[in-house]
Amino acid sequence: MLRIPIALSFLLAFSAPSTTFAQDPSKSIESQTGRIAVETFAEGLEHPWGATYLPDGTLLVTERPGRLRLVSTDGAVSDPIDGVPDVLADGQGGLLDVALDPDFANNRTVYLSYSEQRSGGAATSVGRGRLNENGSALSGFEVIFRQEPTVSSQHHFGSRLVFAPDGKLFVTLGERGKAQQAQDASNHLGTVVRINPDGSVPDDNPFVGKDGADEIWSYGHRNVQSAAIHPETGVLWTAEMGPRGGDELNIPEAGRNYGWPVVSWGRHYSGKRIPDPSTRPEFAGSIHSWTPVISPSGMTFYTGDMFADWRGDLLIGGLSAAGIVRVRIDGEQFAGEEVLALGSRVRDVVQAPDGAVMALTDEPAGRILRLAPAASQ
Secondary structure (H helix, E strand, O other), X not given: OOOOOOOHHHHHHEOOOOOOOOOOOOOEEEEOOEEEEEEEEEEEEOOEEEEEEOOOOOEEEEEOOOEEEEEOOOOOEEOOOEOOOOOOOOOOOOEEEEEEOOOHHHHOEEEEEEEEEEXXXXXXXXXXXXXXXXXXXXXXXXXXXXXXXXXOOOOOOOOOEEEOOOOOEEEEEOOOOOHHHHHOOOOOOOEEEEEOOOOOOOOOOOOOOOOOOOOEEEEOOOOEEEEEEOOOOOOEEEEXXXXXXXXXXXXXXXXXXXXXXXXXXXXXXXXXXXXOHHHOOOOOOOOEEXXXXXXXXXXXXXXXXXXXXXXXXXXXXXXXXXXXXXXXXXXXXXXXXXXXXXXXXEEEEXXXXXXXXXXXXXXXXEEEEEEEEOOOO
16 A cells, blocks of 8 residues: 655645544444444545545545645645645535546556536546645646537536446536537537546447447436446446436446436426436436435445444445435345435435544535544444
């Protein structure tokens, strides 16, 4: 495992005081598997959006207004990292997800998704740069993918970044509020795209040599903000936001159309009905749907030992649910759920190296919460 040198400049970069993690008995919640202690691990983050762990246990966190920071193992928050691209921090847009290159231990490459102002409007872009040894700057940042077309809208940018076991990069993209465009496979609106780490198109993508954008893996999506690779099968799972009801849990298949806005388990915000997916069998079906919505954002498969009963479960951040939705999975089937109520909009969920669960709260004074089994009294 790579250990990043603890250089003096790295230590000075952390501006927030470290957090003491003494358990507060009043900060605990009940779950189906026992009581859970909830502690504030880090604070002072403005709308934290995405997070991933570096090999040394440091957490790399995006803030939607356009900042990338490190959070040390004791909860101290660094100054903003230099070299981050300019982002359009407007509406739902800004600096979104972060992912590490599968060969990060050797190349120190970091990937970012973000909303970018371009001619004709804005769209989601993906780029990459090299994180220096002390974690203070990205260098050589380059854009490797740009969503087309641009749209004059502040909504539905997606976006999650997930590397598959074969090294391909999945990028989830919202339909930017242009619902009908999600049915047009010639553009990137409302799609999951699959690219090589340098942004080139894999030869085995479903629309290569056919009608449709070469980068597309699946389409007919509304706004996918949750994505994770199943730890055993290596298959991509996603959760996307419905309109008024109808959030979905999916396993996106190559070349398939997921139906939005022709079908949905929800309704338009006006209350007007939308035909449900059972009426149109040509569209790919979801594994599960939620009404009322949970507003899924961020998710991970739990693989740790700290919550042994959760192993193999999906943990999904819930904006409307104001907590984490734990979904039990049986193969590729939904087998039950519970909401771990945290009282805050949860934008992302990651598993810590020790098996604790970390939740990013989507607030102006955002926090990172740490969930662990409550100590026996």
